[in-house]
Amino acid sequence: MREPEKIDAEIIKDHGLTVEEYEKIKKALKREPNFTELGIFSVMWSEHCSYKSSKLILKKFPTKGSNILVEAGKENAGVVDIGDGLAVVFKMESHNHPSAIEPFQGAATGVGGIIRDIFTMGARPVLLMDSLRFGPVSDPKSRYLLRGVVGGIAFYGNCIGIPTVGGETFFDESYKGNPLVNVLCLGIVKKNSIIKAKAEGEGNTIFYVGSSTGRDGLGGASFASRELTDESHKDRPSVQIGDPFMEKLLLEATLELIRTGVVVGMQDMGAAGLTSSTVETASRGNSGAQIDISRVPRREKGMIPYEVMLSESQERMLVVVKKNKEEEAKKIFKKWDLNAVPIGKVTSDGVFKVKEGEKVVASIPVKSLTDDAPIYLRERAKPKYLEEANNLDLSSLPLPENIEKVFVKILSSPNISSKRWIFEQYDHMVGTNTILLPGHDSAVVRVKETRKAIAVSCDGNGRYCYLDPYEGGKIAVAEAARNVVCVGAKPLAITNCLNFGTPTDPEIFWQFTKCVEGIAIACRELETPVTGGNVSFYNENPQGAIDPTPIVGMLGLINDFSFLCTPWFKKEGDLIILLGNGEKSIGGSEYLQCIHQLKKGRPPELDLTTEKLLQKTCLELIKKGLVNSAHDVSDGGLAICLAECCILNRENLIGATINLERDIDEREDILLFGEVQSQIILSCSPQNFPYIEKIANKNKISLKLLGKVGGENLIIKKEGKVLISKNIKEIHKIWENSLVKEIKI
Amino acid sequence: MKFGVVIFPGSNCDYDCWWAIKQVTGERVDFIWHKEKNIENFDCIVLPGGFSYGDYLRTGAIARFSPVMRKIKEFAQRGGLVIGICNGFQILLEAGLLPGAMRKNKNLLFVCKYTYLRVENCSTPFTRLFKRGQILRMPIAHFEGNYYTDQDVLSKLKKNNQIIFRYCNRKGEITEEDNPNGSLEAIAGICNKEKNILGMMPHPERCSEAILGSEDGKIIWESIVESLKDRNRGKK
Amino acid sequence: MFNAKVYISLKEGVADPQGATIKHALDSLGFKGVNEVKTGKYFQIELNIKNKREAEKQIEDMCKKILVNPVIEKYEYEIEEIKR
């Protein structure tokens, strides 16, 4: 690349800066910026780094809590106290656009990035989860993306040796061409060895550590802050390649280095690479920083300062080391065969100064890049599609002639059927902590040398959010919490990844605001503060924006893992109980989409007070050892939930007979496949039933006896009339093989 | 009695092995950095799973040149017990300590899941507490576990009872369907002629505690301890 | 009949961590003067086609459609007639 002679209107526009923003830059510098400085401003002020459109809205989130050690936004990830002197660091991040262009490497580097966010805080990463969205599996391009993304996650996570213990996958027309790849990483750290992403203490040394710098990912942050177009493939040279082996060395070296006590602060070079890591650490430390980029290890010849500062080459970090301790640090990096070069010093003048040898190539007040970045309150307008979309006329929907056929069709829908083809490609056992393997309500990982276990669930329903972003946002939190409750964990806090279209479109921004408000209220009610997250805008393909898709990652804690609860039925003769009594709805349901090809109506309603009581009740029952299984009713409704209870344990399939007595007026399709909130299916031995009833009554949670575990069939009757009667081996086979079959076409 | 777990750059089951051996045997377990040249004081050396050198080039191809490998060769020649698990097995193959090579899994995908294994030989120091034909439940996690060797070597392996584990189904039958990676004759683990070097793709350290869903891996660690005890008694 | 040899390598500027690791291994094994190692893929495809032009068209098509990931890879090929 060559430096342009003069900065003109064209160049400013190409950097995604408005005329007003450019004026603001001039004011901050009290002069015209040079090309390198313009580049630095453009990435730091990009949506991706500055959160300029979302910042004001995200303030609605509750962030405080008695066990929150580091609040959202203060560091690269939130920190939650789990007792025993330990804390959990966790965060979720998106890599949607890179994965649309190059699914394998895009997803792989997404995994690499979020892992660095965790271990640079001093935590050892113990689990990964992935939340994925694709266009329909019937579309060859979507299958190509699915294979690539799953392969990339597997490549990176398996090699570095962090188990991918669960996730979720959903297929819908709206994600065609713009898949979502959200990855969560969780690490554990001793409370007293948390490392901050801060550069402070004049004279301390700034180290560049890891891979050398190339032109890859140039301008990635601004790329993520733009819509995908048919031209996007021309952005190709910016594709980054993941190197999980290098990252493994970085991980081990970093944790070893932290134990020596010479580290002042540390940050990963993620989006906007060297620029953002230096600027953000200096800003948090209220310091300045001076670096000499002639010392930066380079992979390519002839790179200009602009390119070095904006490169997003992977597997690089910035480490601030106490002065006079440099040799100690170097020794450890050398042991792990890593590049580690002192490139500069922390200063006290609040200026970010970049030199190349003796020549100053950029000099910018740090705060002008961070705290003083532009912030916007974007226009909002209720989307016009809603009125039509919310209006579902039930009487126009024909009742299915053969309800059992409908059951089989839903069971084999890619959204419902087993995701084994995906999670068997992930090493989900490395670390020997995974005590509940993937395929269940939550992933559960024990904490060695304690009796504790951590449960995590990722949830978000784009269809619900499309039909009602506020309810959809609430439901994402409630469902994630319910999922960790079902394994016996107490929900503690969330992280999130908010995936939306273009924020300057008032209808999109309205969706965004409503979703955030929904998440916020649910987090308040359920007392699970938001510890951090990530916003991904500009998720659009030529056909329009994706459905609004906020993903919630819920952290739950089990104090004694001998009380782990699993979702599958266990014993012949156990009673099957429905806990909770929400209002069923077929609006936005899998049934409506799969059978009637409609995305209409209203999502199920969620009453947060009831939800909280339900979760409290379920936890109490599990902790008292009164139930043998717990599984929440979600996608696909009651019939699918019951089927899952029968087949989730492959080694021991077991049938059930259900008699639905009430709900007489309800249509059979709603009864079986209507979706609902605040309901959990439990099973228990008959002698425990009275105690369970007592506890439910005390907590004012409704409870219904549905039937009995046993036999070789799943039989669902309504007032004695058989609606479904099917062999569980067959049910299992259909559920287990449907997705694989479609992928392998 | 002392176990040593080698750490290569990119090993990632090192700590898991350390933990499992410690939990099961209570014996001393130390880590051995791959550049270490002194392994005199160990009784059993474990080459753990993972992705040494990222599995770049070929699995195990670069790790076999680590300085510690020459020492391990000598250690094995003296009759010391060496067990290579997953990537450790692949390194033993590349280093020529065991015969054969690994190819990509038949379905060309990484696979992580529980498998069933049949114990084919229980008169080795690693398997002496099993019963011949015993069926085990043990997880695998690899991309290249598709064992291959030519007919010549295969007949030698058979003749010397060097095939230790085979993949099978719940009932112990060897079927195409239950062979998770396409391995020749469903081979999951082999040892050398002298029976003091074992290589296996399944992970015993991942099933050495009840909380993890299977304890079948425990028996391997216990067998090793038994064998070492016998040997030490012999010495005295 | 033709035999096509297809060589696929990474485009300029695309990082090659595998190549870098192999170079490092060669250095430490004592090989001198290794400037760079680049990794790639190699396919041999046997085509039962009469006409060389047609065979070339086929291979070009295969590269574009399936063998090569054009986002990060480039390719070359050679085609030879095989006489039986």
Add this chain to the structure above:
Amino acid sequence: MFNAKVYISLKEGVADPQGATIKHALDSLGFKGVNEVKTGKYFQIELNIKNKREAEKQIEDMCKKILVNPVIEKYEYEIEEIKR
């Protein structure tokens, strides 16, 4: 300076599931007359060595020692001088 191109492929008789899969994919994409697909690896190694003989010796050595697994793989290479 020399540039070596090293081609590694599977020995005769060693099954090549990846090749079979690609062949299958080509067939189903409608490519006609594909008899066989064999997969392999391709390395380009830049050597800062003056003498071609010496370069050849080095590459031969690298193949024997580390680049190739003789149990399942075979190799060929070409060496060209690069002028700067």
